[in-house]
Amino acid sequence: MRDLDKTPEVEDSSALNQQLLTWYDHNARAMPWRVSPADRARGQRPDPYRVWLSEVMLQQTTVAAVTEYFQRFTQRWPSVQDLAAAEDAQVMAEWAGLGYYARARNLLKCARVVAQDLDGCFPDSYEALLKLPGIGPYTAAAIASIAFDRAETVLDGNVERVMARLHDIHDPLPAVKPVLKEQAGLLTPPLRPGDYAQAVMDLGATICTPKNPACGICPWRSPCLARVAGTAPELPKKTPKQPKPTRLGVAYLARSADGAWLLERRPDKGLLGGMLGWPGSEWNAAPAPRPPFAAEWQDLGGEVRHTFTHFHLILQVKLAELPTGHNLLPGQELLSRHDFRPQDLPTVMRKVFDLWAGSDFNPGKDR
DNA sequence: GAGACGTGGCG
DNA sequence: TCGCCAAGTCT
Structure with missing residues (x-):
């Protein structure tokens, strides 16, 4: 791997996330659970319940698949108290088709902890969020940054791919994940961390895609080492998986x-x-x-x-x-x-x- | 650390 | 048709 301590973009982290945030201000995708950068600048805050619900639904699941489920859930259960009071079978039925059904069971567990033990308020720190059922490192960082403006670093598949390309890292996942996490952390800004988190993920979802990345229109095309090396489409490397029986x-x-x-x-x-x-x-x-x-x-x-x-x-x-x-x-x-x-x-x-x-x-x- | 755990879209 | 891939977590 390259000597990461000497990569120029790390020293320019401020300029880098400025470029990304400017891109995000003009290109943020509209989603039912998202407060637009413009509304966010006017002081509008996202509802932690909706941020939490959307992030759990988005685990390993595409925005397109999640959208209608999110609409149905929030229409039927507008608050965490409403969800906590729902019958298990009703929630499982509403989740049907979305997959990874342990998420739905943990969703209910979590809603009941928040409603009954936390007075209906989600914790506002990474550490406290991480303790809740169904909330792991990614989701805790996402909620803390997006809903509470904490400077936590989200690391999902998108961010892993973006970091591997930005730094031209060829070591395979999942072993290299801690390195990617460190690089992502160096770029996390103290200002607008929530918008920044969503911006990196949007970048990975729309520009820095797994196949045929649109490097020509990427806000990070200039500092991206994989683009220079021509290795972007083949990153990140992954250890091969076993065939399915x-x-x-x-x-x-x-x-x-x-x-x-x-x-x-x-x-x-x-x-x-x-x-x-x-x-x-x-x-x-x-x-x-x-x-x-x-x-x-x-x-x-x-x-x-x-x-x-x-x-x-x-x-x-x-x-x-x-x-x-x-x-x-x-x-x-x-x-x-x-x-x-x-x-x-x-x-x-x-x-x-x-x-x-x-x-x-x-x-x-x-x- | 590695395997279990869904589904739909895309090339 | 088929393998890869998606805003991961739990054990």
């Missing part, structure tokens, strides 16, 4: 004569924790059949394919009529035709339903 499984759709569905609430820990799903086999190389009750299970034909973070899944789907008077086992729920909403399911489970809905087994298919 493929697992198999069977999902069982049981429908009563009046159109109610048999579902299961999954355990809080593990994959799709706390979410509704169809009864099914285990997911592995050779799953044993595990129907929720004995019946003539009919194969729907076709299959559901879905890829999780660490494996591919191919699901076979079987169907049977739920006998009248079926006794619900622990964890099972019978949802009436009226109460069942496929959009409340995690995506893989919704795909299973969609396979049935488009099949000849659906009496209302063409209506």
Whole structure:
């Protein structure tokens, strides 16, 4: 790696973040949870609840995916007290489709701590925020800087990429992360740290993109060492990942004569924790059949394919009529035709339903 | 430190 | 079709 102590841009940190903030003042993307630089300059402050909610939703998730979820959440639960008072199942259903469901469970935990123990006020320091459920180093720094104007350093995938390129650092992630964090810290300004944090992330999201970075219009095109070296598109380096294995499984759709569905609430820990799903086999190389009750299970034909973070899944789907008077086992729920909403399911489970809905087994298919 | 943990878009 | 990638956290 280069001798970072002698990089000129570090000594020019003031000029650098001035260039970035000027760019941000003219190019900040509008988002429902964001106070524009102009409004911020007039003294308007962001609502910590909305900053927190948006940052949790944005963990490993794109702005485009988050926007409508954020609108629905804030419309339904305008304050942290409202959210803290919500039922678990309602929050999980509203989160369905957004992924990483541990975030939703921790969101509720955190809301209840803030509402019940902290008088409804989010802590305003990095250290105190870090103690809350679902808030890690990134989110604590983001809330502290954006909502409370603390000079904390955010380090997400965008900032890592920007720092690696600005300093032309070729050492692979994640090992080099502490170095990138240090470089990001040297650039964090005492004034407007919140706008600065959002500016670096906007830069990474719109200009300094993973592929085809738009170096020609970058506010940091002049000091950027990777642009000079021509290495920007290949940075940051990452240690190669293991290929994903493929697992198999069977999902069982049981429908009563009046159109109610048999579902299961999954355990809080593990994959799709706390979410509704169809009864099914285990997911592995050779799953044993595990129907929720004995019946003539009919194969729907076709299959559901879905890829999780660490494996591919191919699901076979079987169907049977739920006998009248079926006794619900622990964890099972019978949802009436009226109460069942496929959009409340995690995506893989919704795909299973969609396979049935488009099949000849659906009496209302063409209506 | 490394693996678990979702999903959708893009090239 | 497929691998990469996204405003990470928890264990």
